[in-house]
Amino acid sequence: MSDRRTLRRQILDLVREYHAAEPRRPFRPGEDAVRYAGRYFDASELVSLVDSSLDFWLTAGRYAEEFEAGLAAYLGVENAILVNSGSSANLVAFSTLTSPRLKERQVKPGDEVITVAAGFPTTVNPIIQNRAVPVFVDVELGTYVPALEKIEAARGPKTKAVMIAHTMGVPYAVRELRAWCDRHGLWLIEDNCDALGSRYSGQLTATFGDLATFSFYPAHHITMGEGGAVVAANDDLARIARSFRDWGRDCYCAGGENNTCGKRFGQQFGTLPFGYDHKYVYSHIGYNLKVTDMQAAIGVAQLAKVEEFVAARKRNHAALAAGLKQHEPHLILHTASAKADPSWFGFVITVRPEAPFTRADLVNALETARIETRNLFCGNLLRHPAYAGIEHRVAGLLTNSDVITTNTFFIGVYPGLTEEMIRHVLGTVDGFIASKTAR
Numbered sequence: 195m196s197d198r199r200t201l202r203r204q205i206l207d208l209v210r211e212y213h214a215a216e217p218r219r220p221f222r223p224g225e226d227a228v229r230y231a232g233r234y235f236d237a238s239e240l241v242s243l244v245d246s247s248l249d250f251w252l253t254a255g256r257y258a259e260e261f262e263a264g265l266a267a268y269l270g271v272e273n274a275i276l277v278n279s280g281s282s283a284n285l286v287a288f289s290t291l292t293s294p295r296l297k298e299r300q301v302k303p304g305d306e307v308i309t310v311a312a313g314f315p316t317t318v319n320p321i322i323q324n325r326a327v328p329v330f331v332d333v334e335l336g337t338y339v340p341a342l343e344k345i346e347a348a349r350g351p352k353t354k355a356v357m358i359a360h361t362m363g364v365p366y367a368v369r370e371l372r373a374w375c376d377r378h379g380l381w382l383i384e385d386n387c388d389a390l391g392s393r394y395s396g397q398l399t400a401t402f403g404d405l406a407t408f409s410f411y412p413a414h415h416i417t418m419g420e421g422g423a424v425v426a427a428n429d430d431l432a433r434i435a436r437s438f439r440d441w442g443r444d445c446y447c448a449g450g451e452n453n454t455c456g457k458r459f460g461q462q463f464g465t466l467p468f469g470y471d472h473k474y475v476y477s478h479i480g481y482n483l484k485v486t487d488m489q490a491a492i493g494v495a496q497l498a499k500v501e502e503f504v505a506a507r508k509r510n511h512a513a514l515a516a517g518l519k520q521h522e523p524h525l526i527l528h529t530a531s532a533k534a535d536p537s538w539f540g541f542v543i544t545v546r547p548e549a550p551f552t553r554a555d556l557v558n559a560l561e562t563a564r565i566e567t568r569n570l571f572c573g574n575l576l577r578h579p580a581y582a583g584i585e586h587r588v589a590g591l592l593t594n595s596d597v598i599t600t601n602t603f604f605i606g607v608y609p610g611l612t613e614e615m616i617r618h619v620l621g622t623v624d625g626f627i628a629s630k631t632a633r
């Protein structure tokens with residue numbers, strides 16, 4: 195009989211063989227889908243997943259620890275906290291600001307938080323769920339992030355925080371924003387869900403804010419199926435974030451550990467009896483937003499390839515930008531400020547209002563050619579039924595957010611795209627625009 199170590203090795207070798215046996219056929223333009231995003235993986239992710247399943251640890255364990263350490267090392271930060279989605283990461287990050295431990299800086303019901311109207315809903319939802327008031331600013335067409343002046347102009351006497359995404363991987367002026375937030379005593383949360391690997395003035399995004407968030411959903415730069423992370427700028431914020439993630443508990447022992455603080459039965463909490471087991475003392479109104487170790491195992495294999503993935507996204511975006519340049523009279527192309535070095539999430543296109551065709555016409559031509567498109571998330575969030583009655587403030591006009599709602603969409607740049615696929619995309623756009631502009 196083989197021992198378990200030998201059996202595990204044989205199983206993992208078979209997994210590699212299984213992956214290698216997948217049939218591969220050449221891309222057929224117009225027949226095979228050009229995806230807007232997707233899982234991009236090889237045998238290493240499958241091996242990691244099966245390895246973790248054989249551990250049968252199930253809840254966050256050795257792979258979760260490895261992933262948290264690996265993400266922190268990549269970013270050059272101390273604290274990375276795994277959660278089960280980017281939306282959960284945003285919920286944990288914002289809830290962290292509501293902790294009474296933050297004393298006079300605690301975000302309370304009625305306090306205002308500056309955000310944008312055109313983005314992803316779960317950047318804004320935690321603000322509403324915590325009974326704070328979102329203050330919406332407009333974004334710029336082309337970059338789809340707000341200009342610094344618009345954020346600055348939105349500040350009022352009740353403003354306590356700024357929570358904005360580097361939408362589609364494009365950094366806003368986050369260094370300048372950080373300095374402005376510091377001057378006014380405001381918290382900054384960077385929603386970095388679309389922007390793993392993006393830089394602003396040479397520094398990785400997610401390392402400027404008090405807190406930052408990531409999504410590892412399959413459409414994102416790296417995936418673990420469902421997954422996300424929160425990065426905290428200091429140990430105090432990290433401790434609070436972990437508490438919100440882990441049921442609101444006060445104790446910070448990892449799963450399966452006991453008495454890390456050495457005072458498990460020796461402290462006074464609230465009006466509980468002295469020595470109440472610290473493992474069951476709750477200091478926040480928390481959630482359970484943890485991952486399984488199988489998810490983390492996939493993430494570990496993906497994180498090892500992050501530089502390669504970022505480079506592919508930049509390459510694909512540049513190829514689309516070069517090929518689409520000739521259509522600028524009709525299309526606003528995706529761009530970024532001079533100090534921004536985006537790790538692009540997709541290639542965003544706005545059909546100019548004066549173009550001789552609509553977004554629907556162009557999207558229809560692309561989809562007919564089997565090229566996937568997506569809207570830029572929700573467009574103007576305030577136009578959605580869920581937000582009809584929310585307490586909020588609008589700072590300035592949301593003109594561009596409305597243009598995005600009607601005229602904007604994006605196509606893929608993910609590493610699974612080949613040169614042939616990109617040629618098919620460009621050829622389809624060229625053919626469509628020629629047909630609409632021919633005299």
Ligand SMILES: Cc1ncc(COP(=O)(O)O)c(C=O)c1O
Binds near residue numbers: 281282314387
């Ligand atoms: C900017 C932004 N924030 C948050 C999220 C939510 O991430 P998840 O789908 O993992 O919940 C997304 C998802 O695409 C996103 O684009």
